[in-house]
Each structure stands twice: as structure tokens, then as C-alpha cells.
Amino acid sequence: MSVRVRYAPSPTGSPHVGNIRTALYNHLFAKRFGGVNILRFEDTDRSRHRPETEVDLIESLRFVGVEWQEGMEVGGPHAPYRQSERKEAGIYQTFIDRLVESGAAYWAFDTPDELDEMRLFQQVNKLPTGYFGGDWREASAAKVEEARAAGRPGVLRLRIPRGEKIVFEDAIRGRLEFEGDTVDDPVLIKADGMPTYHFAAMVDDHLMGITNIFRGEEWISSAPKHVVLWRALGVEPPVLVHLPVIKGRDGSKLSKRHGDTSCLDFRKAGYLGDALANFIALIGWAPGGDREVMSMEEMAEAFDLKGIQPSSGIFDLDKLNWMQGARLRALPVAEVRERFVEYAGREETASYWQAKSEEDPTAAGRLADILLLREAAQSDPDHAEAMIALEQERVGSLADFGPACRFFLEDPTEYEEKALKKWQGRPEVLDLLVRLAAALEGRESATDADCEALIRGLASDLGHEKLGPVVHPVRLALTGKSVGPGLWELMAVLGPAAMRRRLAAAVEAFA
RNA sequence: GCCCCGGUGGUCUAGCGGUUUAGGACGCCUCCCUUUCACGGAGGAAAUCGCGGGUUCGAAUCCCGUCCGGGGUACCA
Numbered sequence: 107m108s109v110r111v112r113y114a115p116s117p118t119g120s121p122h123v124g125n126i127r128t129a130l131y132n133h134l135f136a137k138r139f140g141g142v143n144i145l146r147f148e149d150t151d152r153s154r155h156r157p158e159t160e161v162d163l164i165e166s167l168r169f170v171g172v173e174w175q176e177g178m179e180v181g182g183p184h185a186p187y188r189q190s191e192r193k194e195a196g197i198y199q200t201f202i203d204r205l206v207e208s209g210a211a212y213w214a215f216d217t218p219d220e221l222d223e224m225r226l227f228q229q230v231n232k233l234p235t236g237y238f239g240g241d242w243r244e245a246s247a248a249k250v251e252e253a254r255a256a257g258r259p260g261v262l263r264l265r266i267p268r269g270e271k272i273v274f275e276d277a278i279r280g281r282l283e284f285e286g287d288t289v290d291d292p293v294l295i296k297a298d299g300m301p302t303y304h305f306a307a308m309v310d311d312h313l314m315g316i317t318n319i320f321r322g323e324e325w326i327s328s329a330p331k332h333v334v335l336w337r338a339l340g341v342e343p344p345v346l347v348h349l350p351v352i353k354g355r356d357g358s359k360l361s362k363r364h365g366d367t368s369c370l371d372f373r374k375a376g377y378l379g380d381a382l383a384n385f386i387a388l389i390g391w392a393p394g395g396d397r398e399v400m401s402m403e404e405m406a407e408a409f410d411l412k413g414i415q416p417s418s419g420i421f422d423l424d425k426l427n428w429m430q431g432a433r434l435r436a437l438p439v440a441e442v443r444e445r446f447v448e449y450a451g452r453e454e455t456a457s458y459w460q461a462k463s464e465e466d467p468t469a470a471g472r473l474a475d476i477l478l479l480r481e482a483a484q485s486d487p488d489h490a491e492a493m494i495a496l497e498q499e500r501v502g503s504l505a506d507f508g509p510a511c512r513f514f515l516e517d518p519t520e521y522e523e524k525a526l527k528k529w530q531g532r533p534e535v536l537d538l539l540v541r542l543a544a545a546l547e548g549r550e551s552a553t554d555a556d557c558e559a560l561i562r563g564l565a566s567d568l569g570h571e572k573l574g575p576v577v578h579p580v581r582l583a584l585t586g587k588s589v590g591p592g593l594w595e596l597m598a599v600l601g602p603a604a605m606r607r608r609l610a611a612a613v614e615a616f617a
Numbered sequence: 618g619c620c621c622c623g624g625u626g627g628u629c630u631a632g633c634g635g636u637u638u639a640g641g642a643c644g645c646c647u648c649c650c651u652u653u654c655a656c657g658g659a660g661g662a663a664a665u666c667g668c669g670g671g672u673u674c675g676a677a678u679c680c681c682g683u684c685c686g687g688g689g690u691a692c693c694a
Contacts (some may be wrong), residue, residue: 118693151693218692225691234619235690261692279622288620288690296692303694327621327689350623351687359687385629388642392630396641415630418687422628425643435656500655561652577652589654 107142114307117147118154120162120368124352126170127386131320133172139407143256144314145177147188148307150300163394166369170383171402184314189306198301201309202262210338211294214242215253215260215428236290262295264335278414279346284330292331306331312341323348347411350418351389355536374458376449376505382431399432427502439495441485449504450480475508478515492599497590514599517608518586521615523586529579530616538576539583543609549602557594581610
């Protein structure tokens with residue numbers, strides 16, 4: 107049987123990295139076994155539904171490279187793929203009828219107040235809370251008919267068998283066992299006629315031929331309800347794969363306190379979608395061997411349920427940054443430039459750094475630098491690529507290219523204090539800068555090799571055995587900084603005209 | 618309270634009864650490369666495998682208990 111999986115989020119908020127990892131595993135699994143991945147929206151809770159987050163969901167999936175062959179946006183043989191629409195289409199009715207007729211489910215007419223009272227009683231008496239029978243599990247047909255005729259709103263509940271074990275298999279935890287007496291009768295259809303997750307998701311999974319259910323481990327305790335439902339419906343049970351959760355640095359559940367956690371936050375911060383995908387895939391899954399930095403194709407090839415961890419993992423930003431750096435370095439410069447331009451041009455990039463600047467004073471400057479480089483990349487792509495190539499290996503994210511390349515585009519307005527102190531007021535340094543400027547006179551361009559020869563020549567002319575006494579002050583004069591790319595490489599990108607200008611300014615500043 | 622899941626260096630993990638003096642990666646430290654930073658390379662510190670009992674000639678690996686962490690306990694998903 108061919109593999110069919112689904113990512114079925116509820117559009118109630120912007121998805122965080124944990125949700126997206128579930129989607130990623132679906133994608134990887136489908137790819138690995140040549141199956142189909144389906145995107146379905148579970149919007150059966152009308153009060154929590156936020157339609158605008160449907161866009162975030164889709165954007166997040168695209169960002170990390172999750173693909174789906176059936177479902178939202180792309181359609182397919184099982185349309186519609188939004189549960190509220192499926193309900194409207196009457197898809198669930200025959201299953202409701204079947205369940206009621208067989209006695210596997212029953213109508214219950216408790217009011218919310220009655221339910222609250224029941225729960226309170228259970229709590230006070232230290233009993234398990236939940237609907238284990240109430241007034242309606244064994245109600246006579248006549249009583250049900252009476253309530254129905256009186257127009258009382260009712261819900262459909264699944265009849266969980268009592269006095270027996272409910273046993274099932276989890277793909278990564280093995281055999282799981284629940285005592286039927288500890289599982290309450292879940293609502294299948296709400297009083298407003300909408301199905302609950304328990305019902306709609308299981309029916310849809312069956313209808314759509316889902317073979318494996320990937321979902322968060324918070325679903326484990328509901329799993330016995332689903333098992334009973336499958337049995338009642340007489341359907342082939344899919345394989346259950348309960349995924350561990352991703353927690354924050356301090357071991358608590360991922361939340362806003364941990365900074366960026368929504369998937370789209372990472373796009374805004376300048377992360378590469380494939381780096382994020384690579385990183386979150388590895389929280390909770392080990393590909394075997396010592397491989398870590400992997401493309402989507404490599405991950406799909408290696409993906410295996412056996413490599414999935416049962417224990418929860420912690421989102422370690424340090425490792426993400428390393429992984430991102432590794433990927434950034436491996437990319438051809440032209441592609442990095444393209445990705446940067448795309449990033450810098452997005453509206454969300456500007457608003458992200460603007461919002462950030464309220465607490466982080468460097469964020470506003472960063473945004474300005476990003477925009478500056480973007481402009482350069484558009485007006486002179488080759489020149490920008492030369493800069494990017496030099497910064498590629500010392501940058502952690504796309505956003506870092508802004509501040510990193512700034513010195514190429516703007517003459518220094520100030521010099522690093524500590525370094526300036528060291529070289530300032532020294533006649534031989536002034537002499538050096540003047541000589542360099544003179545050597546550059548009349549030149550249109552200079553290659554790496556030209557610049558290297560120039561600097562080496564200057565060093566020997568001035569009687570320096572080592573390059574340091576020449577390189578450091580020149581770097582400071584040219585860039586205002588004491589760290590950065592190799593001096594000749596940087597000089598070649600700057601060009602003679604800019605160098606002459608900067609040297610002149612430095613001669614004054616260093617005097 | 619009740620039900621369920623989990624527990625290998627700070628973090629992600631390998632390991633599935635002997636080949637393990639517990640391997641890799643991130644982070645940290647040292648050194649090398651070198652004009653700086655970074656990259657790269659070589660080393661190092663860091664885990665009594667949550668704890669306690671068993672089973673076994675032998676346990677991180679199997680069993681029981683216990684502690685800690687997490688989840689569920691909705692007409693949310």
C-alpha cells in the first residue's frame with residue numbers, strides 16, 4: 107500500500123517550529139516512500155479560528171520547503187480540504203448515522219451547567235474527571251426521543267468500552283495500553299453540529315486513505331478514543347507516530363519568552379529556510395551515521411521512523427546558528443546575493459527590525475545597513491557579490507550581511523577607539539598612509555595581487571619584517587575597524603578611488 | 618487527585634546484553650594556519666548512562682521500584 111500522510115493543523119495561530127517539524131516529518135516520510143502528503147485545515151472550532159493564520163501556515167511550510175501534493179491550494183480527489191467545508195458538504199453524516207445505529211455512539215443532552223457540576227463533584231471527591239456515563243450513556247430510546255422532541259441541544263458521544271483494556275501500537279514507543287475505565291466518552295459532534303477533532307480528523311484520515319498519522323505526543327492520551335472509533339467504524343487503523351515536543355532553552359514549553367519561536371520569525375530574522383528545516387529535523391530524529399548538515403533530498407533519503415526519539419528536545423539557538431553558517435558558506439555567492447536581495451526586499455524584514463529596535467539599539471542601524479547593501483546589490487550586482495563573497499564565512503544570517511558589508515559602502519565616520527589609540531599620532535603611520543595614497547594615484551583599479559604587492563613593498567620599504575605594522579593601520583584607515591576580511595581582498599573591492607579618499611581622511615584623523 | 622509518556626556530557630544525539638577506557642556534533646578552552654576576525658586543522662575539559670534494587674559470568678542496554686520532567690484530564694486542537 108502506498109504511503110499517504112497528512113499535516114492537519116488548526117489555523118488558530120502562527121505555527122511555531124514544533125508544529126512545522128511535524129509537517130516536515132510528513133513531507134520527509136512521503137518523499138522517502140514515494141507517497142503523498144496532504145495539507146488539510148482543521149477549523150472545526152469556530153471560536154478559535156483565525157483565518158489570517160492560514161496564510162502564515164502555508165508561508166511557513168513553503169519557507170522550510172515542505173511540499174504537499176494534495177490539499178489546500180492544490181486541491182485533489184478528496185476536496186474540500188477544509189473541515190468546516192467538509193461538514194457543510196455533509197460528508198460526516200453517514201458516519202454519524204452508522205455510529206448511532208450500531209450503538210457505538212449516543213446522544214447526550216447535558217447542559218454545560220450540569221457538566222460543570224459533575225466535574226466539580228468529581229474533583230471534590232477525588233474521582234477521575236470526565237464523562238463516564240452521566241445520564242445519557244444508558245438512557246432509553248424514549249428518553250432520548252423526548253429530549254430531541256423538546257428541542258434540547260445535544261452532543262454525540264462515543265461509547266468507550268468499560269472493563270477492558272484498549273491496546274494499540276505507537277511506531278516509536280511500541281505497545282501502549284489504557285484501561286477503558288479511565289477513558290471518558292468523548293464528544294464527537296458538538297451541539298452546534300460541528301464535529302470535534304476526535305471525529306472529523308479520524309473520519310477524514312480514513313476517507314483520504316491516510317496510512318500514518320504524525321502528531322504531537324500531547325495526543326497520546328486521546329489515542330485510545332481514536333482506536334475505539336476506528337473499531338466502531340470498521341476502518342483500517344493507520345500507524346500512529348507520536349512525536350516528542352520541542353522545548354525552550356530552559357526546558358520549559360516553547361513560548362514567546364524564548365524569543366523567536368514562530369517559524370516565520372526565523373525568516374524575518376534572516377535565517378535560511380533549509381537551514382531551519384535541517385536543524386529542527388534533527389531535534390528528535392537521528393539520520394544515522396555522523397551526518398548533520400543535510401539537504402532536503404538527503405534527509406528524505408535517510409528518513410526513518412526508527413531514528414525518531416521518544417524524548418523531548420531543546421531548541422538550541424547556538425547550534426542553529428552554526429548550521430546556518432555552514433550552509434551559508436557552502437552556497438555559491440550568486441545565490442547568496444539573490445537570497446539576500448529577496449530577504450532585504452521583504453516588508454516583514456523592515457518591520458521586524460523596526461520592532462526589534464525598541465529594545466535593541468543596534469537593530470535600527472542593522473536595518474539601515476541591510477537596505478544599503480540591497481541598493482548596492484541591485485545597482486551593481488558584481489560589486490555586491492565581491493563584498494558578500496568576502497563576508498560569507500564570517501556571517502551567521504542573511505541579516506548579518508548588512509552590518510558586515512557596511513564599510514564597503516560607506517566611508518568610515520569613526521575609527522575603533524582602541525585601535526585608533528594605538529596608531530594615532532605616529533609619524534611613521536602617517537607616512538605610511540601618505541605613501542599608500544601616492545602609490546594609488548592615477549589608478550583606475552587594483553587586483554588582490556596588485557594590492558598585496560603594494561602592501562608588501564611598502565612594508566619592506568619601511569623596514570618592517572612583519573606585515574602587521576602596515577596591515578593594521580591601513581585596515582583601520584580604510585575600514586575604521588580592526589577586524590574583517592583579508593586586507594588585499596578588501597582593498598581590491600574598495601578600489602583606488604575610495605581608498606585615496608579614505609586615506610586622506612585618515613591622515614587627518616590619525617594626526 | 619487520576620491516566621499516560623519520557624530521563625546518555627550544558628545542548629542535539631550514537632549505542633538495543635560483552636568489540637565501550639560510552640562514539641559524533643554544537644558550545645567552551647588550548648594550539649596550528651595567518652595581516653586581524655572568521656573559516657579550516659590538531660588537541661582538551663566535560664556523562665559514576667536520573668536514582669535504588671534485582672536478573673545475568675557480564676547491563677547504558679532486560680525487570681521492578683523510586684525521583685524528576687512533560688502531557689492529558691473541554692461541546693480546543
